[in-house]
Amino acid sequence: MTRAELINKIKHRKKELNITMENLAKLSDIGMRTLNRFFAGDDVKLSTVEKITNILGLDFAGNEIISLNKLKAKRAKEKAIFMVSLVQSTSALEMQGLEKSSIDKMIYKFEQEFLSGQYKDRLWVA
Incomplete structure (x- = not known):
């Protein structure tokens, strides 16, 4: 596989996920300059390619795993847990922490919003 073929596969996947370069x-914890160099076909470290893929x-090789x-x-689960942790941390500080069942329901609701609700376009926002 050529570098150009790999870049094209990665561009296609990026488009499928609707994820911006930023x-x-x-x-991926990569600088924009490095990312732009990669997509331009310039040499980058293998660790950079690994982070992107x-x-x-x-x-x-750009194959789906x-x-x-x-x-x-x-990704929806990760974001949902993060959002609920913000609520739980604030509530715990006020001595009003939530029960596990309530937390699980909140996580599920956030997941659904990120997958198909009003926030689905924000799934990949860092």
């Missing part, structure tokens, strides 16, 4: 840079659920649906569900 968010891909933040989520991991975020997108691909292997080094995590399906789009599973990748989206995983």
Whole structure:
């Protein structure tokens, strides 16, 4: 596989996930300059390629190792847990922490919002 073919596969996956360059840079912990160099076909470290492909659920050859649906569900769960942790932390400070069942319901509701609700377009916002 050529570098150009790999870049095209990664671009395609990025488009399928509707993830911006800025968010891909933040989520993969790569600078925008480095990311732009990669997409321009310039040499970058293998660790950079690995970070990019991991975020997108691909292997080094650009083959899917995590399906789009599973990748989206995983990201929705991560974001939902983060959002609920913010609520729980604030509530705990006020001595009003929530029960586990309530937390689980909140996580589920946030997940659904990130997958198909009004926040679905914000799934990949870092």
